[in-house]
Amino acid sequence: MSIWSLGLHHATAPLDFRGRFALPADRLEPMLRDLQEVLPGRPEVALLSTCNRTEIYCTGSHEDVAPAFGWLATCGGVPAPALRERAFMLQDGQAARHAFRVACGLDSMVLGEPQVLGQLKTAVRIAERAGTLGPELNQLFQRSFAVAKEVRSATDIGSHSISVAGAAVRLATQLFGSLQDRRVLFVGAGEMVELAATHFAAKKPLAMAVANRTRERAETLAARFGAKVVRLSEVAARLHRFDVVVSCTGAQEPLVSAAAVQQAMARRRQAPMLLVDLAVPRDIESAAGSVPHVHLHDLDDLSRIVSAGRAGRSAAVAQAEGLIAVAVDSFEQWLSQRHSVPLIRQLHARAEEWRTLELVRARRLLARSEGIEAVLQAFSRGLMNKVLHGAIAELKTADVEAHARARSAVHQFFLRDERQERRERPRC
Secondary structure (H helix, E strand, O other), X not given: OEEEEEEEEOOOOOHHHHHOOOOOHHHHHHHHHHHHHHXXXXXXXXXXXXXXXXXXXXXXXXXXXXXXXXXXXHHHOOOHHHHHHHOEEEEOHHHHHHHHHHHHOOOOOOOOOOHHHHHHHHHHHHHHHHOOOOHHHHHHHHXXXXXXXXXXXXXXXXXXXXXXXXXXXXXXXXXXXXOOOOEEEEEOOOHHHHHHHHHHHOOOOOEEEEEEOOHHHHHHHHHHXXXXXXXXXHHHHHHHHOOXXXXXXXXXXXXXXXXXXXXXXXXXXXXXXXXXXOOOOOOEOHHHHHOOOEEEEEHHHHHHHHHHHOHHHHHHHHHHHHHHHHHHHHHHHXXXXXXXXXHHHHHHHHHHHHHHHHHHHHHHHHHOOOOHHHHHHHHHHHHHHHHHHHXXXXXXXXXXXXXXXXHHHHHHHHOOOHHHHHHHOOOO
């Protein structure tokens, strides 16, 4: 039994490929149960799906990895070999280190960003509701939350980072200079769009508007920033009015076509337009970037900007990696001890069986009026013979290698000098 993780993220696969594996949030619970059914023995499973990564965490043997790859490939509609070329697979300590790095923001496009920790906590809650989270994965994730808190409080990993939303504002100011005479449209009303709206609002644009599938959410976000509400169905017709469009929805197909952008540019008389697509899969057709005077940027484009501050935080990264290494060692020890629990239970059960047999025999002797001393001698000899029988049988083997292993085990289990151990044990 082990813990492993597999999946793909921004460092292993391009945006369009990742987009095929963006799992709908409202389908994660049944998908988790479906995945658990596919794997032998119904192991513990959890799914993390964000704009930058889709990852499976699972308990089980290495043989379970192949059906998990097959299941994920089916979800993305690609052949399993094509997924393997873009995916990673990690086991035990490496899987734990990966989970801890993800929680700490070390594996994110934006170094040290905190949003992924919240997304990981959401993944745990969904697995709990689906009934697929067990003690081992729960321990892995709880320790990842703890080390993330320690890293954030003990290092400067999150300081001076440029978020994706901040990078979008930087692109806008590079293109237009001041934004005070520019109009901005936000498509979507989720966390990413809310963060982007916060950054853009600080630049005091001339006007802002929000379009969303659910009008109520659009109105809530618009009211916070003094923006107007645009119907999602009207976006294409009103696109020409905006200088900047920032989009991030959960739509499975593009909401803004290249044709709509081309029509909008004709009405703008070639005035430049910035399109920032933060969605996976894409909200804006990639062909829109070929329209003259249109500047289209997606998440992979923004990665060059958000990674600019990494070099200056190398000391914080090294410190964080050190804390993670300690946490990984601790988790591996816990996992190893937990895997020994069934064997320990078997050992206790066998010893209890021996004890019960010898007690029955001792009570029979007492019932026949045997002397107490004789009964105690018989009880202790019988128990001793049962305890030593297996070890002595192994010592009598003719196989040289088996005999050497038996000798080592006997010294380890029966002939240790407890007084010497007590002397060497550190005092508190």
